[in-house]
Amino acid sequence: MTGSTAPARPDERGRFGRYGGRYAPEVLIPALEELEAAWRELRDDASFRRELDELARDFVGRPTPITHARRLSEELGYDVWLKREDLAHTGAHKINNALGQVLLARRLGKERIIAETGAGQHGVATATASALLGLPCVVYMGEEDTRRQAPNVARMRLLGAEVVPVTAGTRTLKEAVNEALRDWAASVATTHYVIGSVVGPHPFPMLVRDLQRVIGDEARAQYRERTGADPEVVAACVGGGSNAIGMFTAFVGAEGVRLIGVEAGGRGTRLGEHCASLTLGEPGVLHGALSYLLQDPDGQVVETHSISAGLDYPGVGPEHAFLKDAGLASYVSASDADALAGFRLLARTEGILPALEPAHVIGWLAHRPLPDGTRVLVCLSGRGDKDLDTVLRAEGGGA
Amino acid sequence: MGLLEERLRAVRDGGAKAFVPYVTGGAPGVDAALLRALAEAGADAIEVGIPHSDPIMDGGVIQDASRLALEAGTRTDDVLATVAAAGLEVPVAAMTYANPVLRRGVDRFVADLAAAGVAGLIVPDLPPEESEELRGAAAERGIDVVLLAAPGAAPERYRAIAREARGFVYCVATYGVTGARDRLAETARAVVEGLRGLTDLPLLVGVGISTPEQAASACAFADGVIVGSALVAPLVGGDRAGALALAEAFRAAIA
Ligand SMILES: Cc1ncc(COP(=O)(O)O)c(C=O)c1O
Numbered sequence: 001m002t003g004s005t006a007p008a009r010p011d012e013r014g015r016f017g018r019y020g021g022r023y024a025p026e027v028l029i030p031a032l033e034e035l036e037a038a039w040r041e042l043r044d045d046a047s048f049r050r051e052l053d054e055l056a057r058d059f060v061g062r063p064t065p066i067t068h069a070r071r072l073s074e075e076l077g078y079d080v081w082l083k084r085e086d087l088a089h090t091g092a093h094k095i096n097n098a099l100g101q102v103l104l105a106r107r108l109g110k111e112r113i114i115a116e117t118g119a120g121q122h123g124v125a126t127a128t129a130s131a132l133l134g135l136p137c138v139v140y141m142g143e144e145d146t147r148r149q150a151p152n153v154a155r156m157r158l159l160g161a162e163v164v165p166v167t168a169g170t171r172t173l174k175e176a177v178n179e180a181l182r183d184w185a186a187s188v189a190t191t192h193y194v195i196g197s198v199v200g201p202h203p204f205p206m207l208v209r210d211l212q213r214v215i216g217d218e219a220r221a222q223y224r225e226r227t228g229a230d231p232e233v234v235a236a237c238v239g240g241g242s243n244a245i246g247m248f249t250a251f252v253g254a255e256g257v258r259l260i261g262v263e264a265g266g267r268g269t270r271l272g273e274h275c276a277s278l279t280l281g282e283p284g285v286l287h288g289a290l291s292y293l294l295q296d297p298d299g300q301v302v303e304t305h306s307i308s309a310g311l312d313y314p315g316v317g318p319e320h321a322f323l324k325d326a327g328l329a330s331y332v333s334a335s336d337a338d339a340l341a342g343f344r345l346l347a348r349t350e351g352i353l354p355a356l357e358p359a360h361v362i363g364w365l366a367h368r369p370l371p372d373g374t375r376v377l378v379c380l381s382g383r384g385d386k387d388l389d390t391v392l393r394a395e396g397g398g399a
Numbered sequence: 400m401g402l403l404e405e406r407l408r409a410v411r412d413g414g415a416k417a418f419v420p421y422v423t424g425g426a427p428g429v430d431a432a433l434l435r436a437l438a439e440a441g442a443d444a445i446e447v448g449i450p451h452s453d454p455i456m457d458g459g460v461i462q463d464a465s466r467l468a469l470e471a472g473t474r475t476d477d478v479l480a481t482v483a484a485a486g487l488e489v490p491v492a493a494m495t496y497a498n499p500v501l502r503r504g505v506d507r508f509v510a511d512l513a514a515a516g517v518a519g520l521i522v523p524d525l526p527p528e529e530s531e532e533l534r535g536a537a538a539e540r541g542i543d544v545v546l547l548a549a550p551g552a553a554p555e556r557y558r559a560i561a562r563e564a565r566g567f568v569y570c571v572a573t574y575g576v577t578g579a580r581d582r583l584a585e586t587a588r589a590v591v592e593g594l595r596g597l598t599d600l601p602l603l604v605g606v607g608i609s610t611p612e613q614a615a616s617a618c619a620f621a622d623g624v625i626v627g628s629a630l631v632a633p634l635v636g637g638d639r640a641g642a643l644a645l646a647e648a649f650r651a652a653i654a
Pocket of ligand 1: 118198238310311357
């Protein structure tokens with residue numbers, strides 16, 4: 001599943017260039033050190049790999065296919081392929097990380113799993129992995145998100161997880177992470193925190209990337225097999241950045257391949273109207289790592305807005321900050337309206353209802369930002385069932 | 400050695416215990432007069448929070464206080480102005496999170512603290528491995544950067560904390576975040592004992608010290624206590640007199 005060569009990043013101190021690090025309360029440091037040591041050992045451990053690979057195949061349904069989006073390509077004038085993470089069990093890429101981390105937690109002897117969730121996809125994935133491996137699971141979710149992603153709350157509860165609505169602050173993903181970190185500070189001896197993206201203090205951005213890179217490793221091989229070459233553009237949506245890093249890692253530095261991350265542009269470019277941390281933010285520390293951040297002049301983290309709960313986050317994984325500054329990837333944004341248009345376009349042309357998160361990528365492509373005929377590989381990170389209410393409401397109740 | 404460390408050492412060397420109340424700057428009821436009243440109530444130093452949007456080490460009471468302060472428009476400079484206006488004789492330690500410090504820039508942040516008469520700085524999400532630059536810059540301004548020591552750390556880690564801390568070592572009493580607890584955690588003693596012998600800095604216990612009795616129990620093995628949520632709760636609830644009476648009771652319990 002993971003590629004044979006571990007990327008050189010991050011360094012010993014958890015730094016991707018200047019970004020990342022371990023800005024964590026003292027009480028969590030021993031657990032973070034233990035986690036780092038365990039992962040550095042287990043990621044190349046044959047028995048762990050076998051266990052994870054088997055579950056990936058038999059339970060998740062990996063490898064997920066790539067699909068040639070012929071009618072979409074015709075309409076846009078590009079040649080578009082989709083990496084179908086929407087077909088992974090539970091309907092998004094989040095399961096790759098959740099399963100790996102819950103397996104790791106069991107190896108560490110932890111007795112309890114906690115997670116945060118925004119869209120609910122990571123919560124569902126973690127609840128699923130916990131059910132499969134027989135560990136109790138608590139999921140923190142902003143109260144606002146429990147409303148806009150109600151079907152996923154029901155799913156988590158059916159899977160045996162306890163869902164705790166978080167009423168602090170913006171009642172969205174950022175506050176859910178805060179609350180999960182507070183739980184972990186109290187429970188760290190017995191509990192593993194399955195963070196849902198390539199964010200958080202070292203080693204989380206490395207650990208989650210290592211577990212998600214299967215997306216790009218598979219996709220690059222599949223794309224080459226089908227077309228005989230690499231794509232010219234690899235595109236993915238960026239919330240915390242895990243599906244994008246998972247997709248990009250196999251391609252970073254590859255000649256002739258441009259990596260493009262699409263952030264949520266929300267409804268405007270003023271602070272508070274979007275979640276475009278990489279395109280509009282400045283370096284700062286949130287949730288244990290230094291990265292691009294949406295913040296005010298005093299360093300207070302600001303409210304964000306996106307139609308998609310999974311992208312509604314003011315920070316972003318530190319490796320993306322590094323890739324941006326190093327010119328190894330570029331980042332753009334797509335608005336709420338673009339995402340809705342992308343959702344409809346993919347449904348109509350390909351018979352696929354995408355999650356609103358990757359619908360941002362389709363919506364961005366629909367503006368035809370690339371030269372005619374460009375060969376594009378898109379990470380379709382999840383399916384759209386969870387978003388039907390939001391989509392229908394945004395379009396005035398009519399379908 | 401800055402003023403914070405000098406004072407707390409003097410308290411300890413004089414055979415007394417240090418009482419350090421914490422209040423969130425800009426929260427309801429927290430103004431220069433309150434800081435003076437806390438000093439009069441017998442505080443040996445005062446910890447003043449610069450509110451942050453994402454207080455991950457804080458429980459409900461201080462989260463609420465921080466939110467109310469920010470909603471009222473409190474800026475970092477307002478908190479510093481309050482400290483300066485209080486003109487206290489006892490040292491003040493500012494407490495905030497990494498991002499407000501880094502956003503302003505480490506050098507400017509500590510310069511602004513010094514200009515306001517702040518003597519110490521506590522940043523719970525800057526462990527020793529991430530706070531080197533800050534500790535260097537602060538030392539040049541005579542500001543003591545206090546480090547936290549938490550339960551469950553290996554002896555080498557306590558040794559590193561003991562070596563790099565200034566002012567005092569903030570011994571985190573328990574696993575978890577700030578907020579009231581029914582009892583003084585067993586872990587408090589283990590943290591203090593883990594540090595004794597590694598440093599002769601004062602060792603103060605904080606996080607979850609909720610009653611004067613708990614403070615007295617902690618002072619059986621520690622050099623003092625930091626009391627936050629227990630005082631902030633009545634302040635935010637509008638009971639300033641109650642908060643000050645409680646501060647006096649804490650003082651009396653560990654005299
Ligand atoms: C389908 C889908 N895509 C993308 C994301 C955003 O997360 P990340 O940027 O970590 O991939 C989410 C988050 O919930 C999601 O559910």
